[in-house]
Amino acid sequence: MTFTEFRILKEAKFFKLDNDTINQIHNIVDNFVNNPKKRDVKHNQRIGNITTTNLENDTKISIPIVISKKINKKIGGIYNPNTKQIELNYDFIITLKADALFEILSHETVHAIQRYKKQSEKYKNAVSELEKGKSITDLKNPEHYYKEPLELEAQLTGMMYKIKEVYKSLKRRNLEIFKSESAWKNDKERFLTKLRIFINAPYSTYDKYNELELPSYMNEFKPLLNILHKDNRLWKRFKVKLMDLYNEIEENN
Numbered sequence: 001m002t003f004t005e006f007r008i009l010k011e012a013k014f015f016k017l018d019n020d021t022i023n024q025i026h027n028i029v030d031n032f033v034n035n036p037k038k039r040d041v042k043h044n045q046r047i048g049n050i051t052t053t054n055l056e057n058d059t060k061i062s063i064p065i066v067i068s069k070k071i072n073k074k075i076g077g078i079y080n081p082n083t084k085q086i087e088l089n090y091d092f093i094i095t096l097k098a099d100a101l102f103e104i105l106s107h108e109t110v111h112a113i114q115r116y117k118k119q120s121e122k123y124k125n126a127v128s129e130l131e132k133g134k135s136i137t138d139l140k141n142p143e144h145y146y147k148e149p150l151e152l153e154a155q156l157t158g159m160m161y162k163i164k165e166v167y168k169s170l171k172r173r174n175l176e177i178f179k180s181e182s183a184w185k186n187d188k189e190r191f192l193t194k195l196r197i198f199i200n201a202p203y204s205t206y207d208k209y210n211e212l213e214l215p216s217y218m219n220e221f222k223p224l225l226n227i228l229h230k231d232n233r234l235w236k237r238f239k240v241k242l243m244d245l246y247n248e249i250e251e252n253n
Contacts (some may be wrong), residue, residue, distance in 0.1 A: 014160035076104035
């Protein structure tokens with residue numbers, strides 16, 4: 001494990017985008033998804049800007065968000081460090097719903113502002129494979145992709161938002177749509193129980209022996225989990241972050 005990997009995992013909490021940045025991402029996503037003329041966008045057309053703080057040097061930056069028609073169809077988007085803009089893949093995102101597009105744009109926003117921006121040659125090679133048309137699961141050495149500090153931080157941030165959004169959606173459905181306190185109490189307990197079991201149970205009970213079913217919101221992160229659990233120190237510190245998130249959810253609700 002590199003020192004930077006250790007620092008990212010040593011911090012007890014998940015990295016979080018600030019609320020203003022999150023609101024800007026939601027606005028860009030909603031405007032695009034609900035635009036009846038979105039299929040008419042041209043290559044490199046700007047659909048918005050995100051003004052936020054670059055944590056590398058603590059300065060305010062404005063990140064252009066553009067649509068690209070030249071990215072590998074299996075990639076949702078990229079942060080381009082040369083142009084300093086986020087490029088969303090037209091073919092990938094054109095039919096996505098708002099929540100899926102939010103995940104992609106928030107992930108790339110983390111890349112744009114994160115403190116750790118250095119890329120190893122192994123990571124660059126993995127990204128090059130993706131740009132040539134491979135999927136992440138087809139990478140020769142997926143650990144070179146997932147364990148790269150800048151990618152690891154962005155992946156874990158995306159996981160944290162996914163867990164919180166699933167929880168919020170569950171709460172909204174029970175209290176605002178069905179207006180049932182008792183149903184919410186039961187669903188909340190089931191949600192927290194599954195998360196608590198995942199934190200405490202050996203990963204082999206999910207992966208090797210199939211004794212437990214992985215929480216549905218974790219399925220998209222399974223390739224990452226398969227890499228993390230093989231590194232004992234990374235895995236333990238990842239679980240510390242999850243435990244902190246569990247306590248945050250439980251205390252705030």
